[in-house]
Amino acid sequence: MEDYMNRKRLLSSILATALSVNMIIASGFTAYACETEEVTSTESSSETVETTESSSETATETSESTDSSAETAVAAENNTETVTAAESTVETAASEAPTQVNPEYLGGDVMWVVNEGYTDAEKYGTEDYDSQLCWAATAANMIWDGNYGSGTINPMTGEYFTSVDEVFDYFRYCFTDEPGVPDGALAYFLDGTYQYQGYVGVSQLKDDAPDGGMIRGTFENVSQIIEHTNDVNVLDLVADLSNKTAGALLKWWGINEQETLTNLGAHWLTIAQVVTDDNGEYQGIWLADSDNDVACYYPEYQNVADDERAMAAAQMPNSYTYYDLSYEQLGEAYYWVVNDFIDRSDLKTYIHVINYLLNNNEAGGGDPDDIYYGPEDTPAVEDTDEIDITPYVAEEMRQALLVDIKSMMIEKDLVVYSPTDNVYNKSTDNGYSLILRKLATNLTNVYINGIRLEAGGLDYTIKQEKNGLFTIVISKEYLNTLEAGTYTMTMEFAGSEPVTVTIIVK
Incomplete structure (x- = not known):
């Protein structure tokens, strides 16, 4: 001692x-x-x-x-x-x-x-x-x-x-x-x-x-x-x-x-x-x-x-x-x-x-049914077409879905994921979204077919998600200026290799 x-x-x-x-x-x-x-x-x-x-x-x-x-x-x-x-x-x-x-x-x-x-x-x-x-x-x-x-x-x-x-x-x-x-x-x-x-x-x-x-x-x-x-x-x-x-x-x-x-x-x-x-x-x-x-x-x-x-x-x-x-x-x-x-x-x-x-008992917690045990037990996303859900519930469901997406990306070793299978439809879509398993703060530039896009809502927006992923949304205003066809989107990151994906505009 x-x-x-x-x-x-x-x-x-x-x-x-x-x-x-x-x-x-x-x-x-x-x-x-x-x-x-x-x-x-x-x-x-x-x-x-x-x-x-x-x-x-x-x-x-x-x-x-x-x-x-x-x-x-x-x-x-x-x-x-x-x-x-x-x-x-x-x-x-x-x-x-x-x-x-x-x-x-x-x-x-x-x-x-x-x-x-x-x-x-x-x-x-x-x-x-x-x-x-x-x-x-x-x-x-x-x-x-x-x-x-x-x-x-x-x-x-x-x-x-x-x-x-x-x-x-x-x-x-x-x-x-x-x-x-x-x-x-x-x-x-x-x-x-x-x-x-x-x-x-x-x-x-x-x-x-x-x-x-x-x-x-x-x-x-x-x-x-x-x-x-x-x-x-x-x-x-x-x-x-x-x-x-x-x-x-x-x-x-x-x-x-x-x-x-x-x-x-x-x-x-x-x-x-x-x-x-x-x-x-x-x-x-x-x-x-x-x-x-x-x-x-x-x-x-x-x-x-x-x-x-x-x-x-x-x-x-x-x-x-x-x-x-x-x-x-x-x-x-x-x-x-x-x-x-x-x-x-x-x-x-x-x-x-x-x-x-x-303390947990003061917060009314402690019920095993309230404890989240991991992505495998994430509540399933329900069909919301016929029920009235508040924005809060919708966001909770969105976050639950993102937990599943992150788990899937880690399992398949994906850096980027397209919820629409790389397709943007001018007649029905309000933008084109990608989910990345990277830090939004490291994103430096975004290009489509070599042309640099403007951030801040003009050509695209980004959102750091709560579970470590981030989403990037290319605006419909920009995408609607493109002819139907296949385009290459490149995202550059500080300290790591760029990420490249294909966008199919219809």
């Missing part, structure tokens, strides 16, 4: 040093932190998304502890330093630890507790794998403690998810190793949608991502992102975690600069528990951090084979860390400051955003 604690303190030192030289640390950007940056959709520059290389884990209803978890708890070695009266807040927090064990004091009002019963997905930590996926680790924790994971089939194995580490590994296969937001991973897991696809600077759904949409129709009712302002105290939203799980976005305020230092990034962590004093005032916070125990920094797990990285990360100890809180004015607003998060006297770490997820 002593050797483990020494390595843990070393990681803390690396974090502080990295900040001091303006490296982006702890959950992505280079090694360890989450950058928050404004990103714009390639389709609409007016839309912005705040993303962070999140290394947070959504620790969850930690108020729930069991006798068995106490038995399996791994007690950290007691520090020989005496806890003085000045450290009374630490003593109080220790008495209210999520599961009571002997805490390891890390200095100041910070203490750390290991318990294998805690929910704490950890990174392996290498680039192009999961170094920037703190936000996805946070989402995995939220899903697991929110009771959305244990009764759900893993599309990659065909069996039930068995741990939070397995949920995080699922996200590694879904998303590129870039900054993101927990609710993006939550949306894909629950509804099969990813609202940030096509945004620049944000993690993207991979071409071969496993299917999402495990419990469709729930995401919008159970997930919420709230920014802390002078009018909104985000801790009020998570003071009681009996019915929800939550992640917190931390940022760094420069005392000398008197502003948030965006070049240092930001960081997602999971809130395990908020501690209050006898008067109900917020006193401290327990957090789970996917960067606490990054596997690739442990000698025994360095240079493992690619297919063993997830297993190495899953071997890391599960832990929560306690930090004292103070409510301070930073610029024109007041924020909750997480004291001693890093060893830098010129910085203050503060909570800026909360992403919470209502």
Whole structure:
């Protein structure tokens, strides 16, 4: 345990040093932190998304502890330093630890507790794998403690998810190793949608991502992102975690600069528990951090084979860390400051955003009939000619059909699929559609018989679908200018070979 604690303190030192030289640390950007940056959709520059290389884990209803978890708890070695009266807040927090064990004091009002019963997905930590996926680790924790994971089939194995580490590994296969937001991973897991696809600077759904949409129709009712302002105290939203799980976005305020230092990034962590004093005032916070125990920094797990990285990360100890809180004015607003998060006297770490997820039972879920087990169980598309369906139902049916189409394309190794068998009929069709198993953001040019088409609705439109496919529709206005015959359509993509198809105009 002593050797483990020494390595843990070393990681803390690396974090502080990295900040001091303006490296982006702890959950992505280079090694360890989450950058928050404004990103714009390639389709609409007016839309912005705040993303962070999140290394947070959504620790969850930690108020729930069991006798068995106490038995399996791994007690950290007691520090020989005496806890003085000045450290009374630490003593109080220790008495209210999520599961009571002997805490390891890390200095100041910070203490750390290991318990294998805690929910704490950890990174392996290498680039192009999961170094920037703190936000996805946070989402995995939220899903697991929110009771959305244990009764759900893993599309990659065909069996039930068995741990939070397995949920995080699922996200590694879904998303590129870039900054993101927990609710993006939550949306894909629950509804099969990813609202940030096509945004620049944000993690993207991979071409071969496993299917999402495990419990469709729930995401919008159970997930919420709230920014802390002078009018909104985000801790009020998570003071009681009996019915929800939550992640917190931390940022760094420069005392000398008197502003948030965006070049240092930001960081997602999971809130395990908020501690209050006898008067109900917020006193401290327990957090789970996917960067606490990054596997690739442990000698025994360095240079493992690619297919063993997830297993190495899953071997890391599960832990929560306690930090004292103070409510301070930073610029024109007041924020909750997480004291001693890093060893830098010129910085203050503060909570800026909360992403919470209502538990499955709170959302009315949990019914096996509501769980989506994969494309083979996708509801059949019904004949709608004689019934009145709303646009919502029509879109649900369309998405179900796209899931089947994607499965078929993967099975047959198709990059492009024509629903009309490459035929456009001038007298009956309103356009010509193709479905591609690629990213819309990589499409650079479209040609028909060597003539370049104009995008933006003039000659064609594109739509990034919710399951990773995208559709391209050639307008009837353009197609009706062509004579009957056979034409060659070529689509060029950044970083990959062009795709060519034949269009038969009748």
